[in-house]
Amino acid sequence: MTSSAPPPPPADTVLEVRDLKVHFPVMAGAVVRRQVGSVKAVDGVSFDVRRGETLGLVGESGCGKSTTGLAILKMLDITSGTVRFEGEDISGYDRARMRPIRRRLQMVYQDPFGSLNPRMKVSQIVGEPLEVHGMAGDRAAYEARVASLLDMVGLLPDMADRYPHEFSGGQRQRIGIARALALEPSLIVCDEPVSALDVSIQAQVVNLFQELQERLGLTYIFIAHDLAVVRHISHRIAVMYLGRIVEIASRHDLYAEPLHPYTQALLAAIPIPDPEVEATRPQQIITGEVPSAMRPPPGCRFHTRCPQAMEACRSIEPPMVRRGDRVVACHLYGEN
Amino acid sequence: MTAPLLSVRHLSTEFRTERGTVRAVDDVSFDLAAGETLAIVGESGSGKSVTAMSLLRLIPSPPGRISSGEVVFDGQDLLKLTDEQIRAIRGDRIAMIFQEPMSSLNPSLTVGLQIAEPINLHRRTPWARAMDMAADLLARVRLPDAKSRVKAYPHQFSGGMRQRAMIAMALACQPQLIIADEPTTALDVTVQAQILALLKEVTRAANSALILITHDLGVVARYADRVCVMYGGRVVESAPARDIYRDPRHPYTIGLMASVPRLDQAAGSRLVPIEGSPPNLAKLPPGCAFAPRCRHATDLCRRERPALVATVPDHLTACHHHDQLSPAAATS
Numbered sequence: 001m002t003s004s005a006p007p008p009p010p011a012d013t014v015l016e017v018r019d020l021k022v023h024f025p026v027m028a029g030a031v032v033r034r035q036v037g038s039v040k041a042v043d044g045v046s047f048d049v050r051r052g053e054t055l056g057l058v059g060e061s062g063c064g065k066s067t068t069g070l071a072i073l074k075m076l077d078i079t080s081g082t083v084r085f086e087g088e089d090i091s092g093y094d095r096a097r098m099r100p101i102r103r104r105l106q107m108v109y110q111d112p113f114g115s116l117n118p119r120m121k122v123s124q125i126v127g128e129p130l131e132v133h134g135m136a137g138d139r140a141a142y143e144a145r146v147a148s149l150l151d152m153v154g155l156l157p158d159m160a161d162r163y164p165h166e167f168s169g170g171q172r173q174r175i176g177i178a179r180a181l182a183l184e185p186s187l188i189v190c191d192e193p194v195s196a197l198d199v200s201i202q203a204q205v206v207n208l209f210q211e212l213q214e215r216l217g218l219t220y221i222f223i224a225h226d227l228a229v230v231r232h233i234s235h236r237i238a239v240m241y242l243g244r245i246v247e248i249a250s251r252h253d254l255y256a257e258p259l260h261p262y263t264q265a266l267l268a269a270i271p272i273p274d275p276e277v278e279a280t281r282p283q284q285i286i287t288g289e290v291p292s293a294m295r296p297p298p299g300c301r302f303h304t305r306c307p308q309a310m311e312a313c314r315s316i317e318p319p320m321v322r323r324g325d326r327v328v329a330c331h332l333y334g335e336n
Numbered sequence: 337m338t339a340p341l342l343s344v345r346h347l348s349t350e351f352r353t354e355r356g357t358v359r360a361v362d363d364v365s366f367d368l369a370a371g372e373t374l375a376i377v378g379e380s381g382s383g384k385s386v387t388a389m390s391l392l393r394l395i396p397s398p399p400g401r402i403s404s405g406e407v408v409f410d411g412q413d414l415l416k417l418t419d420e421q422i423r424a425i426r427g428d429r430i431a432m433i434f435q436e437p438m439s440s441l442n443p444s445l446t447v448g449l450q451i452a453e454p455i456n457l458h459r460r461t462p463w464a465r466a467m468d469m470a471a472d473l474l475a476r477v478r479l480p481d482a483k484s485r486v487k488a489y490p491h492q493f494s495g496g497m498r499q500r501a502m503i504a505m506a507l508a509c510q511p512q513l514i515i516a517d518e519p520t521t522a523l524d525v526t527v528q529a530q531i532l533a534l535l536k537e538v539t540r541a542a543n544s545a546l547i548l549i550t551h552d553l554g555v556v557a558r559y560a561d562r563v564c565v566m567y568g569g570r571v572v573e574s575a576p577a578r579d580i581y582r583d584p585r586h587p588y589t590i591g592l593m594a595s596v597p598r599l600d601q602a603a604g605s606r607l608v609p610i611e612g613s614p615p616n617l618a619k620l621p622p623g624c625a626f627a628p629r630c631r632h633a634t635d636l637c638r639r640e641r642p643a644l645v646a647t648v649p650d651h652l653t654a655c656h657h658h659d660q661l662s663p664a665a666a667t668s
Contacts, residue, residue: 060524060526060527168613198379198380199551199592199595200595200610200614203595203607204609206597225525227525228596228597228598229597231603232597232603255599255600265526270529270599271552271557272558273556273557274600275560275578276578276582277557277600285533289494289497
């Protein structure tokens with residue numbers, strides 16, 4: 001085992017993920033189906049999420065950020081590892097045992113068009129979780145709750161009787177957020193929640209997430225590929241590459257002093273909306289593309305693209321090493 | 337001053353829909369000099385892609401129709417050419433790169449053949465020679481193993497490699513102008529940076545002009561010389577890139593800049609969003625399209641459409657109140 005687990009989490013930890021692995025079988029054969037390999041979508045991921053904070057999960061396609069989110073909610077089978085939510089190990093839970101957990105652990109999806117049932121009125125979409133969990137109460141209480149949820153996300157009470165197609169992308173995402181809030185969850189996993197929205201609308205929804213966090217003391221896992229947005233909303237950011245976390249840092253440290261060469265490459269790749277800054281910024285663009293998660297490179301998975309790769313990187317997988325309050329998995333930073 | 341390579345004047349493109357005629361591009365004008373990179377920025381429905389398609393007359397008709405204007409390229413109005421004449425220009429003197437390379441590459445033909453095709457078609461270069469040139473072009477766009485990859489099919493390429501092949505195809509006939517419509521939106525950020533740097537490098541080397549259609553203000557800042565900001569089918573602001581970032585004049589441009597988080601700024605502060613939603617082109621207000629979302633809007637804005645005028649030399653703005661607006665006033 002090359003990944004040494006971080007020390008025990010502090011008391012205010014909402015979620016504790018240890019050595020999480022999610023592997024998908026790859027099948028072949030038209031008549032006799034047999035497994036010919038596996039996609040190691042998430043391959044040994046450990047992190048904590050503290051109460052009231054936003055942890056950003058960022059990385060390029062195939063890094064396993066969305067799979068990690070789905071695994072935490074037990075919407076996918078976990079291959080190995082533990083997920084501890086509010087002190088309770090939920091990694092082995094089935095659907096029935098997850099049901100009471102779901103009340104406190106919710107999700108907001110990327111696609112505000114595909115994730116809302118087009119035949120349901122907004123009041124039904126937002127109120128459905130209350131009914132499923134037997135928390136609807138009488139008609140008046142139910143309607144009052146739906147109205148207050150709509151108000152919380154900046155929608156008007158009279159929108160309750162309308163259907164999703166009558167709303168813009170930003171408004172639909174607000175409906176999705178209201179639904180996630182219905183059961184008063186403590187942790188919300190947000191999977192690319194603003195990626196499908198226009199730039200001017202993204203800021204509205206990002207601000208809403210921040211306001212709700214302050215008002216309700218929510219904890220978020222914010223998954224996105226846009227590092228500028230993730231850094232803006234997150235207190236700490238975990239950078240993922242090919243199924244593993246390469247670095248966890250505070251939003252300040254991540255930009256001021258990125259440790260992992262992949263984090264550095266990711267930051268350099270993102271242009272800053274200011275021509276004068278761009279004109280003086282060193283343009284260090286790494287070559288190549290993300291390799292297949294079916295056959296990840298041995299050693300450090302980033303070594304095939306890393307400008308600082310050494311001999312050890314090609315064969316030895318770097319462990320997660322703690323440096324102050326940050327974590328990095330790179331041979332440049334030995335254990336000390 | 338020499339004549340620009342491309343001069344677009346009062347271009348309008350309409351689509352007939354069930355709900356009536358929608359003017360997706362409305363009275364758009366801009367100039368582009370040889371070797372220059374112009375970014376057309378806007379959100380969905382702003383008309384930026386329809387503008388790009390209109391320049392090469394790639395608007396499906398019906399339901400679309402270029403209803404007025406001129407697109408003068410190297411002294412010739414492209415809108416007045418016959419179908420045969422415009423086909424001779426496409427892929428030869430003007431090339432286009434699309435967002436989704438998989439849908440613009442033919443899956444049943446080798447990549448090399450598809451790059452060689454315009455060379456054979458427009459230059460009457462024999463196939464064998466054109467195929468050699470295709471291999472050279474793939475090497476120029478730094479495709480690994482270019483020599484053997486000419487025989488590969490598009491599905492054997494990754495997204496980044498396909499976009500490199502598209503750039504090779506665009507470069508095949510040394511065009512004077514390349515139009516790239518969100519060329520990297522479907523790609524990962526590190527690959528996006530590679531492709532845009534490559535596009536900039538090859539266009540600079542060939543002294544080709546580049547029109548970059550994008551929604552990404554960062555991409556504009558890194559690569560563009562000039563910027564046109566579009567909203568509701570119209571150009572609302574147009575200026576050299578440095579000027580538009582340093583001194584944006586239109587409330588929409590100012591709002592857009594304030595609504596994107598920047599990596600180089602302290603995180604944690606609140607963004608200043610633009611309230612409301614982008615307009616529905618079928619229900620545009622009679623005055624300024626941005627008026628319903630603009631905190632400076634007056635009755636004049638709701639009634640009368642502002643003209644695109646030079647607020648300072650070489651900096652055009654379509655706003656009734658541009659003279660009273662500065663970024664400081666708009667964000668307070």
